[in-house]
Amino acid sequence: MTTTIDAAGDAMTASPAGGPAIVTRGLTKRFRGGQIAVDHLDLTVPRGAVFGFLGPNGSGKTTTIRMLLGLVTPTSGSSSILGAASPVQALTRVGALVEGPAFYPYLSGAANLRRFDAADPSADPRTVGRRVAEALDRVGLAAAAKKRYRAYSLGMRQRLAIAATLLGPRELLVLDEPTNGLDPQGTREVRNLIKDVAAGGTTVFVSSHLLAEVEQMCTHIGVMSTGRLVAEGTLTELRSASVPRIRVETPDSSLAAAALTAFGLTNIIPAPGEVSAELGDALPERVTAALVREGIAVRGLQVVHPTLEDVFVHLTGEGFDVEA
Amino acid sequence: MSKVGPLGEGLSVSAGVQADSSAVSAGPRARSLSGDGPESPRGALAGVRAGVRLLRSEIGLTFRRPRNLALLGVLAVVPLVIGVAIRAAGDGADSFVGQVAGNGLVLTFAAFFVMLPLVLPLAVGVVAGDSIAGEAGLGTLRYLLTAPAGRTRLLALKYANVVVFAVAACALVAVSALVTGLVLFPVGPVTLLSGSTIPLAEGLLRIGLVALYAAAGMAALGALALAISTLTETSIGAIATTLVLVVVAQVLQAIPQLAVIEPYLLTSWWAGFDGALRDPVATDQMGQGLLVFAAYIVVCGSIAWARFTSRDITA
Ligand SMILES: Nc1ncnc2c1ncn2[C@@H]1O[C@H](COP(=O)(O)OP(=O)(O)OP(=O)(O)O)[C@@H](O)[C@H]1O
Numbered sequence: 257m258t259t260t261i262d263a264a265g266d267a268m269t270a271s272p273a274g275g276p277a278i279v280t281r282g283l284t285k286r287f288r289g290g291q292i293a294v295d296h297l298d299l300t301v302p303r304g305a306v307f308g309f310l311g312p313n314g315s316g317k318t319t320t321i322r323m324l325l326g327l328v329t330p331t332s333g334s335s336s337i338l339g340a341a342s343p344v345q346a347l348t349r350v351g352a353l354v355e356g357p358a359f360y361p362y363l364s365g366a367a368n369l370r371r372f373d374a375a376d377p378s379a380d381p382r383t384v385g386r387r388v389a390e391a392l393d394r395v396g397l398a399a400a401a402k403k404r405y406r407a408y409s410l411g412m413r414q415r416l417a418i419a420a421t422l423l424g425p426r427e428l429l430v431l432d433e434p435t436n437g438l439d440p441q442g443t444r445e446v447r448n449l450i451k452d453v454a455a456g457g458t459t460v461f462v463s464s465h466l467l468a469e470v471e472q473m474c475t476h477i478g479v480m481s482t483g484r485l486v487a488e489g490t491l492t493e494l495r496s497a498s499v500p501r502i503r504v505e506t507p508d509s510s511l512a513a514a515a516l517t518a519f520g521l522t523n524i525i526p527a528p529g530e531v532s533a534e535l536g537d538a539l540p541e542r543v544t545a546a547l548v549r550e551g552i553a554v555r556g557l558q559v560v561h562p563t564l565e566d567v568f569v570h571l572t573g574e575g576f577d578v579e580a
Numbered sequence: 581m582s583k584v585g586p587l588g589e590g591l592s593v594s595a596g597v598q599a600d601s602s603a604v605s606a607g608p609r610a611r612s613l614s615g616d617g618p619e620s621p622r623g624a625l626a627g628v629r630a631g632v633r634l635l636r637s638e639i640g641l642t643f644r645r646p647r648n649l650a651l652l653g654v655l656a657v658v659p660l661v662i663g664v665a666i667r668a669a670g671d672g673a674d675s676f677v678g679q680v681a682g683n684g685l686v687l688t689f690a691a692f693f694v695m696l697p698l699v700l701p702l703a704v705g706v707v708a709g710d711s712i713a714g715e716a717g718l719g720t721l722r723y724l725l726t727a728p729a730g731r732t733r734l735l736a737l738k739y740a741n742v743v744v745f746a747v748a749a750c751a752l753v754a755v756s757a758l759v760t761g762l763v764l765f766p767v768g769p770v771t772l773l774s775g776s777t778i779p780l781a782e783g784l785l786r787i788g789l790v791a792l793y794a795a796a797g798m799a800a801l802g803a804l805a806l807a808i809s810t811l812t813e814t815s816i817g818a819i820a821t822t823l824v825l826v827v828v829a830q831v832l833q834a835i836p837q838l839a840v841i842e843p844y845l846l847t848s849w850w851a852g853f854d855g856a857l858r859d860p861v862a863t864d865q866m867g868q869g870l871l872v873f874a875a876y877i878v879v880c881g882s883i884a885w886a887r888f889t890s891r892d893i894t895a
Pocket residue numbers: 287288289291292293311312313314315316317318319320579580894
């Protein structure tokens with residue numbers, strides 16, 4: 257039940273400069289042992305978007321990212337980043353953070369960044385010192401540049417991994433849970449950094465569990481559930497796809513429930529001291545009038561717009577256990 | 581290559597420059613990838629430079645790593661220990677020991693004789709077995725590949741680094757043994773295995789030959805260890821498997837009934853370095869050994885390539 261709202265049809269054939277930053281068509285990964293991690297994923301990330309890639313644990317976000325970056329071969333389907341025929345051709349213009357930081361423990365933070373810069377054939381060795389210093393400064397690690405990675409704290413490691421994505425000019429940043437392990441200041445910094453980078457025209461593809469955060473920085477959202485994309489669109493589109501509810505505070509909750517039913521509202525949930533129902537297109541003032549006509553003691557009345565979390569839970573289910 | 585262009589702008593992304601700046605940088609870069617490829621001389625030159633840079637990074641990492649330095653320390657100390665032991669034993673019953681006591685240069689050959697079966701393979705096996713599996717285990721492999729290092733390119737440079745280490749290890753053994761021999765024993769013309777005597781200068785040349793042959797044998801082992809290293813995500817596993825194979829091969833080699841498989845075992849050709857101690861140099865024996873080493877490098881290299889270029893990087 258994919259509710260694809262923002263479909264871009266002939267995206268695969270688009271030119272490198274103008275086309276979408278990421279396109280996948282029928283992208284599927286079945287791991288040895290039969291586990292389907294990603295199931296016929298059709299994803300389109302427009303250039304310049306900050307795309308929030310959401311989904312419960314084990315829903316296939318990291319596996320998708322690995323396929324986009326060419327680390328994992330898809331079982332079937334195809335993907336393309338920055339319009340390139342193969343990931344390697346585009347990767348030099350991509351900064352990637354995949355499933356947490358990984359560095360050489362016996363090297364300093366700066367030496368680690370130099371190491372990865374040396375692996376990029378198009379990086380200019382003459383500017384590496386400046387670029388490393390700027391990237392470290394960008395994530396607030398300038399003071400710890402000479403410290404061995406082994407001695408870094410969890411958050412410092414995460415920051416170093418983000419610094420590594422900023423070593424060159426990037427057209428696309430792929431960030432798999434970038435704020436994992438960061439303190440509130442760090443989280444805010446990363447959010448600002450992503451906004452900054454996006455303001456410079458770079459497309460950002462960010463997977464996260466922190467819905468409040470995604471809500472604050474993303475322009476587009478895709479929601480994964482057990483390997484499938486269950487929703488894709490702009491934040492506004494996604495919010496409007498789920499209906500607001502009306503909440504009535506009243507001592508006569510069963511009477512109120514009957515009155516709301518009579519009014520034609522659905523999905524009514526009575527609780528001690530209150531009743532709530534799906535408002536749909538109904539006007540709240542009409543509902544209020546109807547309740548008052550019935551002589552129900554209305555103590556409070558509220559229209560509740562769903563948070564992204566509500567949308568998310570609605571799309572991916574209430575279940576807490578991971579599906580495997 | 582448009583090396584200077586886009587990258588010269590440094591952190592234009594993080595500096596928050598306008599959207600069109602990244603569009604501009606996309607243009608030449610995108611073209612350089614398709615048009616200015618490896619076929620064009622400028623692209624090829626830039627490619628070689630970038631390869632040298634990554635190889636230097638590999639070598640720096642290998643020779644700065646405490647564990648590898650400890651291994652090199654062992655390689656330097658063993659010839660010293662052998663020398664001191666022979667010196668302490670004095671002119672002994674054993675003719676070989678007597679020869680070393682009589683001429684310090686012979687200590688070099690003694691050192692390779694003692695160290696080629698296990699000590700040198702241990703050092704090379706650790707570095708080569710760790711090369712891919714170690715990066716996979718640390719997780720750094722995914723970041724090298726998204727840099728993007730390129731799978732074939734990374735594998736080739738990893739192997740080049742292994743060869744550099746093998747040459748350095750053999751050179752270290754030779755130099756350490758030579759210095760120990762010069763300090764502890766008298767030095768003069770060398771009596772060869774075939775009985776004839778060669779002057780000191782030619783003796784030094786023969787030592788170089790022995791070290792090079794040993795390095796070739798270790799490079800072949802390095803290719804085997806590299807192939808094993810692409811099969812696993814734990815470097816200890818790759819290293820242990822390599823060393824077990826080295827030991828098993830030498831056990832098989834010692835069983836007379838299995839003489840038919842002996843020519844196919846890598847280890848049975850390592851001792852061929854003594855061809856350099858005959859007069860004239862046993863070129864066909866050593867040449868055959870080098871061919872076997874080359875065959876191992878080609879076969880193991882192909883296996884490593886086939887595996888590494890198709891493998892899912894999930895670590
Ligand atoms: N190497 C592997 N072999 C077999 N199954 C795997 C492998 N890697 C991932 N999976 C399975 O694929 C599914 C998706 O995993 P993935 O790591 O993509 O999830 P995720 O959305 O990133 O989860 P999280 O939010 O916890 O990071 C899971 O069921 C997982 O068990």
